[in-house]
Amino acid sequence: MPVTIPQLRQWKQQSRPITVLTAWDWAIAALLDQAGVDVILVGDSLAMVALGYSTTLPITLDEMLHHTKAVRRGVSRALVVCDLPFMTYQESAQQALHSAGRVLKETGAQAVKVEGGYPAMIDTIEHLVQAGIPVMGHVGLRPQSVHQLGGYWQQGKTPAAAAEILQQAIALQAAGAFAIILEHIPADLGHKISQQLSIPTIGIGAGPHCDGQVLVTADVLGLSERQPPFAKPYANLRQTITQAVQDYCAEVKNHQFPPT
Ligand code: KIV
Numbered sequence: 001m002p003v004t005i006p007q008l009r010q011w012k013q014q015s016r017p018i019t020v021l022t023a024w025d026w027a028i029a030a031l032l033d034q035a036g037v038d039v040i041l042v043g044d045s046l047a048m049v050a051l052g053y054s055t056t057l058p059i060t061l062d063e064m065l066h067h068t069k070a071v072r073r074g075v076s077r078a079l080v081v082c083d084l085p086f087m088t089y090q091e092s093a094q095q096a097l098h099s100a101g102r103v104l105k106e107t108g109a110q111a112v113k114v115e116g117g118y119p120a121m122i123d124t125i126e127h128l129v130q131a132g133i134p135v136m137g138h139v140g141l142r143p144q145s146v147h148q149l150g151g152y153w154q155q156g157k158t159p160a161a162a163a164e165i166l167q168q169a170i171a172l173q174a175a176g177a178f179a180i181i182l183e184h185i186p187a188d189l190g191h192k193i194s195q196q197l198s199i200p201t202i203g204i205g206a207g208p209h210c211d212g213q214v215l216v217t218a219d220v221l222g223l224s225e226r227q228p229p230f231a232k233p234y235a236n237l238r239q240t241i242t243q244a245v246q247d248y249c250a251e252v253k254n255h256q257f258p259p260t
Helices: 005-013 026-035 061-073 093-107 122-130 143-149 159-175 187-196 237-253
Strands: 018-022 039-042 079-083 111-113 135-140 179-183 201-204 212-215
Touching: 005 018, 026 039, 026 061, 039 061, 039 212, 061 079, 061 093, 079 093, 093 111, 093 122, 122 135, 122 159, 135 159, 159 179, 159 187, 179 187, 187 201
Parallel strands: 018 039, 018 212, 039 079, 079 111, 111 135, 135 179, 179 201, 201 212
Antiparallel strands: none
């Protein structure tokens, strides 16, 4: 049965943890879907892990659409969510509607994700939700604001900063977001927000008490050159791929492959 947005809320009520991973192409998406991941996020982190940019800022809406179409073709069960990239929704609610509308119409993804909270995003999210577009929020560390934040640092460390993130999460829920990513915040703040909201929280570096967890798949597979402190590699594909390629090159040079 395909995963639905009402089902995510039901899972929160049942304390059934929600699994989320990122994908950037058909092959990865198909593997994640077949392995049973609930939600596949076409995160704009693909700018860094698949396209070689040093931040998420340069990726365009057209590039996100291209990757999301490929992901969607590989998925039959998971809910597919696509990040709206930097400067494709911040200008106005109208701009956000146009960008999010393209995502749903052209890719088949079921929802979009936007970074930021009260007050900037509230009006925009209300407009999207009223138009029937499901929105996932994203607070705490917001990679699209990396220059303003001065790096990929943990957010919400002082009581005032923690209170602001909590208020943002509450405002996003009131605006109609169906779930919220909590990125790189203290675990007790992740816990508090998860307790106060009726919509699911999906943590990444936000402690064990969120309603679900997300990681960037390149980090999970050990494909990234550098990992954030909260990531856990479950495989070392950099090593596996390097070894496989070296073995292939050696066999071709030694006339072992192809066999005679
Ligand atoms: O772009 C992304 O991969 C994300 C996750 C880190 C949540 O937003």
